[in-house]
Amino acid sequence: MPHSSIEGNTAASADASSLAEFARSLRETRRSMPQTLDAILRTAITMIPGAVTGCITTVKKGERTVVASTDPVAEKLCRLQYELGEGPISTEVHHFDVVVAADLTDEDRWPRFAATAVEEGFKSLAAFQLYSNADDLGALVLYSDRPGAFHADAVTIGESLSAHAAIAMLSARDHEQFRTGLASRDIIGQAKGMIMERYDLDAVQAFELLAKLSQQQNLPLHLVARDLVETDHPTDSTF
Numbered sequence: 001m002p003h004s005s006i007e008g009n010t011a012a013s014a015d016a017s018s019l020a021e022f023a024r025s026l027r028e029t030r031r032s033m034p035q036t037l038d039a040i041l042r043t044a045i046t047m048i049p050g051a052v053t054g055c056i057t058t059v060k061k062g063e064r065t066v067v068a069s070t071d072p073v074a075e076k077l078c079r080l081q082y083e084l085g086e087g088p089i090s091t092e093v094h095h096f097d098v099v100v101a102a103d104l105t106d107e108d109r110w111p112r113f114a115a116t117a118v119e120e121g122f123k124s125l126a127a128f129q130l131y132s133n134a135d136d137l138g139a140l141v142l143y144s145d146r147p148g149a150f151h152a153d154a155v156t157i158g159e160s161l162s163a164h165a166a167i168a169m170l171s172a173r174d175h176e177q178f179r180t181g182l183a184s185r186d187i188i189g190q191a192k193g194m195i196m197e198r199y200d201l202d203a204v205q206a207f208e209l210l211a212k213l214s215q216q217q218n219l220p221l222h223l224v225a226r227d228l229v230e231t232d233h234p235t236d237s238t239f
Contacts, residue, residue, distance in 0.1 A: 036172040037068035040165040044142060048158050050149025054142040057089055061135045073120050078141055086110035088127035093139045098155055099127040103147040126150035128162040138169060191225035
């Protein structure tokens, strides 16, 4: 009996150490969103007992997106939940931190989705909420090829990993939005400068011209600016 206790403590320590290393790597290494998502999935499959495949999905302002997956089957099963309106993403992850289906061959909450998952060779799943508010949800969904794979210890590890993953995802998203904003302002500035030089306009007039072109073409301002800079041939038709 003492021997089992020692083994259990050793395993728990290893899990804690791995989670700490995962958290440090996400915090200390500046990754793009795709790189962050890939790291989350790889770590989840490695660390969470029973997990063999999985995906990360988001729902933002009604737009449902599978943002990462370990393989096409995992992506298919995540998309299927949206198509059928069945499964933990569509019905439960908004309200619960973790949703577990211990035996998909006998799952009456989502019968059509469960049947398809079984056909693909999966017997159980666990869905972890990464973050959630009124119009923004992130979820990690993992599948196993054996029933009862996601026991209490697996769920505990998954919850800890998901907490770190959520912080990393939101940080990467904010960083990419910031970089996109800087790039947009830079390209608009280039286009303004080009128009000012070519047509002897001041900064306000150049910006008003860009805004007018944006409205006429029904395109965002930064895309109009990008087209002008890339072609280096602003249209004269507006003058």
